[in-house]
Amino acid sequence: MVMKGGLSILVGCLVVVSILVVFLEWRAVRALAKDRGPGDRFPPGRALSGLGGEGEEDASAASADNNAAEPQKKAGFLSSFVKPHPLKELPSPQPPPFPKPPEVRHVKCRGVTYDTAGLPKTTLIIPYLHETWEQISKTMGSILTYTPPELLDEILFIDDGNEPEWQLHAEIKAISPKIRIHRNEERQGLIRSKVIGAAIVKETSPVIMFMEPHCVVNPQWLEPLLVHLAANKKHNVLVMPTLDIIPETDFSQYKAANQHIGGFDWSLTFNWMNIISERNKTYQFPEPYATPALSGGIFAMWRDYWEKMGTYDTNMTEWGGEHIEMSLRMWRCGGRIEIVPCSRIGHVFRAKNPYVVHPSLVVRNLKRAALVWLDENLEDFYRATPAAKFMDAGDVTERLQVKKNLQCESMTWYVDNIYPELKATQPRRR
Numbered sequence: 001m002v003m004k005g006g007l008s009i010l011v012g013c014l015v016v017v018s019i020l021v022v023f024l025e026w027r028a029v030r031a032l033a034k035d036r037g038p039g040d041r042f043p044p045g046r047a048l049s050g051l052g053g054e055g056e057e058d059a060s061a062a063s064a065d066n067n068a069a070e071p072q073k074k075a076g077f078l079s080s081f082v083k084p085h086p087l088k089e090l091p092s093p094q095p096p097p098f099p100k101p102p103e104v105r106h107v108k109c110r111g112v113t114y115d116t117a118g119l120p121k122t123t124l125i126i127p128y129l130h131e132t133w134e135q136i137s138k139t140m141g142s143i144l145t146y147t148p149p150e151l152l153d154e155i156l157f158i159d160d161g162n163e164p165e166w167q168l169h170a171e172i173k174a175i176s177p178k179i180r181i182h183r184n185e186e187r188q189g190l191i192r193s194k195v196i197g198a199a200i201v202k203e204t205s206p207v208i209m210f211m212e213p214h215c216v217v218n219p220q221w222l223e224p225l226l227v228h229l230a231a232n233k234k235h236n237v238l239v240m241p242t243l244d245i246i247p248e249t250d251f252s253q254y255k256a257a258n259q260h261i262g263g264f265d266w267s268l269t270f271n272w273m274n275i276i277s278e279r280n281k282t283y284q285f286p287e288p289y290a291t292p293a294l295s296g297g298i299f300a301m302w303r304d305y306w307e308k309m310g311t312y313d314t315n316m317t318e319w320g321g322e323h324i325e326m327s328l329r330m331w332r333c334g335g336r337i338e339i340v341p342c343s344r345i346g347h348v349f350r351a352k353n354p355y356v357v358h359p360s361l362v363v364r365n366l367k368r369a370a371l372v373w374l375d376e377n378l379e380d381f382y383r384a385t386p387a388a389k390f391m392d393a394g395d396v397t398e399r400l401q402v403k404k405n406l407q408c409e410s411m412t413w414y415v416d417n418i419y420p421e422l423k424a425t426q427p428r429r430r
Contacts, residue, residue, distance in 0.1 A: 093174065093175065093176065095140065095141040095142075095144035095145045095175070095176075096137040096138065096140055096141035096175060097138070097141055098137075098138035098139075098141035098142045098145070098216055099138065099216065099251065099252045099254070101142075101216050101217075101218050101244075101254050101344075101346055102254055102256075104218070104244060104254075104256040104344060105218065105220075105286075105341075105342060105344055106285050106286035106341060106342065108285070108286055108342075109220070109224070109286050109341070109342035112220065112223075112342075114148075114220070114223040114227065116148050116150055116151055116223070117150075118230065119151055119223065119226040119227065119230055120151075120205075120206045120207045120226060120229065120230060120302075121150075121151060121152070121153040121204060121205050121206065121207065122151060122152065122153060122205055122206075122207040122208065122209050122222070122226065122300065123153045123154045123155070123156055123201045123202065123205040123207075123208055123209070124143070124152070124154070124155045124156065124209050124210075124211045125156050125158065125194060125197035125198060125201070125208060125209065125210050125211065126139075126155065126156065126157050126158065126210075126211045126212065126213050127157075127158040127160050127190055127193035127194060127197065128157060128158065128159065128160065128162070128213045129160040129161070129162055129166070129187065129190075129354070129355045130162065130166050130354040130355045131166070131213045131214065131354065133168055133171060134251065135213060135214040135251060135348065136168065136172065136213045136214075137171075137175070138216060138251060139211075139212075139213050139214060139215050139216065140155070140172075140175045140176070140179075142215070142216045142217045143155070143211075143217055144175070144176055144178075146217050146218065146219045146220070146221055146222075147217070147221070147222050148222070148223070149178075151222055151223070151226065152178060152222075153178075153202060153204050153205040154178055154179070154180055154201070154202060154205065155176065155178050155179045155180070156179075156180050156181075156182065156197050156200070156201065157172055157179065157180070157181045157182070157213075158181075158182050158183075158184065158193040158194075158196060158197045159181055159182065159183040159184065160184050160187050160188055160189070160190070160193045161183075161184050161185065161186050161187035161188070167183075169181055169183075182196065182197065182200060184196065187355075189316075189317050189318040189319060190297065190318065190319045190322075191312050191313070191314070191316045191317070191318070191319065191322045191365075192312075192314050192317075194210055194297070194312060195311050195312050195314055197210075198303065198306055198307075198311065201303060205303065206302060206303055206304070207226065207229060207300055207301070207302055207303060208300065208301065208303045208306060209222075209225070209298075209299070209300035210297050210298060210299055210300075211297075211298060212297055212298060212347065214246070214251075214347065214348040214350075215246075215298070215345050215346060215347050215348070216246060216251075216254070216345070216346040217344075217345050217346075218343075218344040218345065218346070220342070220343075221241060221343050221344060221345055222343070223343075224340045224342040224343045225239045225241065225300050225340055225343050226300075228288055228338065228340050229300065229301070229302060232302075235301075235302035235304055235305040236305055236334055236335040236336060237301070237335065237336045237337075237338060238294065238299055238300070238301040238326075238330055238335065238336070238337045238338070239288070239299065239300050239301070239338055239339075239340050239343075240291070240294065240295065240298065240299045240300075240337070240338070240339045240340065241298065241339070241340060241343035241344055241345045242257060242259065242339060242340070242341050242343065242344045242345070243257060243295065243298065243344075243345055243346075243347045244256050244257045244344055244345065244346045244347065245257055245346065245347065245349060246346045246347060246348045246349075247348075248348055248349070248350050248351060251348070254346050258275055259275060259276045259277070259285070259289070259339070259341055260272040260273060260274065260275055260276070261273050261274055261275075261276055261279060261289075261290075261291040261292060261293075261339075262291045262292065262293035262294060262295045262327075263292050263293050263419060263421060263422070264293050264324055264327075264422075265384065265422070265425040266377070266380040266381055266383070266384040266422070266425055266426060267366070267381065267384035267385045268321065268324045268366045268369060268370060268381065268385075270293060270295060270296070270323065270324060272295070273292075273421060274421070276289045276339075285341065286341035286342050287341075288338045288339065288340045288341070289338060289339055289341075290336060290337065290338055290418075291337050291338065291339050292327065292331070292337075292418050292419035292421075292422075293323070293324065293327040293337070293419070294323045294324075294326055294327045294330075294337055295323065296323050297323070298345060298347065305335070309329060309330070309333065309335065309406070310329070310399075310402040310406070312325070312326065313325060313365075313368060313369075313372075313399050315368065315394050315395070315396075315398075315399075316364075316365040316368055316369075317361050317364070317365065318357055318358065318361050318362070318365075319353065319357050319362065320357070320361075320362035320365050320366070321362060321365030321366040321368070321369050322365065324366070324369055325365075325368070325369035325372070325373065328369070328373040328411075328414065329373070329402075329403075329406075329408070331409075331414055331418045332373070332408040332409040332410075332411075332413065332414050333403070333406035333407070333408040333409070334406065334407075334408075360391075363385060363387055363388050363391060364388075364391055364392075364393050364394075366381075366385065366388065367381075367385075367388040367391055367393040368393045368394065368396055368399070370388070371393060371396050372396050372399045372400055372403060373403070373411065374411055375410055375411040375412070376410075376411065376412070377411050380426055
C-alpha cells in the first residue's frame with residue numbers, strides 16, 4: 001500500500017509539472033508580445049498583407065580544454081550516424097512563396113551594407129518531426145530570399161524518424177540544391193538530432209546555426225549574427241536573433257517582440273524576463289546584449305567552439321532542458337550568450353508540440369542538468385520540482401568530466417555575476 005501510494009504521488013507530481021510547463025510556455029509568449037521596445041516600429045498584432053505569398057524554438061521557451069568533446073566520441077553515439085553525403089549542384093529553382101514580414105528592425109539596422117566577403121560561411125541545421133509542408137516551404141522561401149547565397153553553405157534537414165507521410169524528402173530537396181537531408185531511421189529526439197546534424201556539417205562551414213522549420217526570417221537576418229561572431233576572436237560567443245511571434249493559428253500574422261533577456265527559475269523552467277533597457281539603463285539600441293539564458297533552438301556559434309564545449313548531453317532524451325544546461329555551461333565555462341537585435345526572425349511558438357513529449361523525460365533531462373550544474377543549490381531544484389528528487393536520471397559522470405575539463409565557475413559565481421535576479425526566485429527553505 002505504501003508503494004502504491006508513493007507511485008500515485010509521483011504520477012500526480014508529473015502531471016502537475018506537465019501542466020505547469022504548458023502554462024509557463026503560454027506565459028512566456030504573452031510576455032514577449034506584451035510591449036514594444038524603442039526599436040519596434042510595428043504595432044503588435046498587425047496582420048501581414050500577404051505580399052509575395054499566400055497568406056520550437058522552445059517558448060519555455062535568448063576557456064576550454066580541447067579534450068572536452070572526447071567523451072562524446074568515445075561513447076560511440078555518433079558512429080551510426082556520421083556518414084559522407086555528397087551534394088550535387090543543380091540549377092536553383094525559385095524560392096517558395098511566403099508572407100513578407102513587416103519592417104520591425106530598429107532604424108539603425110536598416111540600410112546597412114555588409115561586406116559578405118569577410119564573413120564566415122554557415123550551415124543551417126533544421127531537425128524536423130511531424131512538421132507541415134506549408135510551414136516548411138514558407139520557412140525555406142524566406143531563408144532563400146533573404147540570405148546571401150555566398151554565406152549559406154548548406155541547409156541540413158534532420159528527418160528524426162518521420163513516418164512516410166511526414167518525410168517530404170522529394171519536396172524539400174526540390175526547393176534548392178543547397179538542401180541536404182539526413183534521416184534518423186528511429187526517432188532520436190531534438191537534442192540528439194542537433195548533435196548528429198552538427199557532426200555531419202561540411203568542413204567548409206566554420207559556423208553552424210540551429211534553426212526550426214516554422215519561421216519567417218527578415219531581410220539581413222544572418223549578416224548581423226555573422227558580423228558579431230567574426231568580431232569574436234576567441235570564438236567563445238553564442239549569438240541569438242530577436243524572436244518575433246507568428247501566431248500558431250495564422251502563419252500570415254506577425255507580432256513584434258520586445259528586447260527581453262532570457263532567464264529561468266529554480267525549477268530550471270525558461271521564461272523571458274526583464275527588458276534589456278530596464279535591466280541596463282546605459283544600454284543603447286540596437287547593440288548586442290548579454291542574456292543569462294538561451295531560449296531554445298535558434299542560435300549560431302562557431303563550430304569549433306560547439307565541439308570544444310562538449311556539444312549537448314546526448315543522454316538527455318526527446319526534448320527539453322538542453323538550453324538551460326547549455327546556458328549554464330556557456331557562461332560558467334568561459335563563454336557568452338548574446339542577443340543581436342538587428343537580426344530578427346518570426347517564429348511560431350506552439351502551445352503543444354506536434355510529436356509526443358513525455359513530461360517525465362523532460363523532468364529527467366532537467367535533473368541531469370541540475371546534478372551537474374547546480375552545485376550547492378541542488379536542493380533548491382528539488383524544492384521547486386519535488387517529482388525529480390527520487391527519479392533515476394542516469395549516469396552523469398561524462399558531463400561532470402566535461403565540467404572539470406573546462407574548469408568552470410561555480411553556480412554561486414553565475415548567480416552573483418550573470419543572473420542575480422535568480423536569487424529572488426529561491427524556494428523557501430524549511
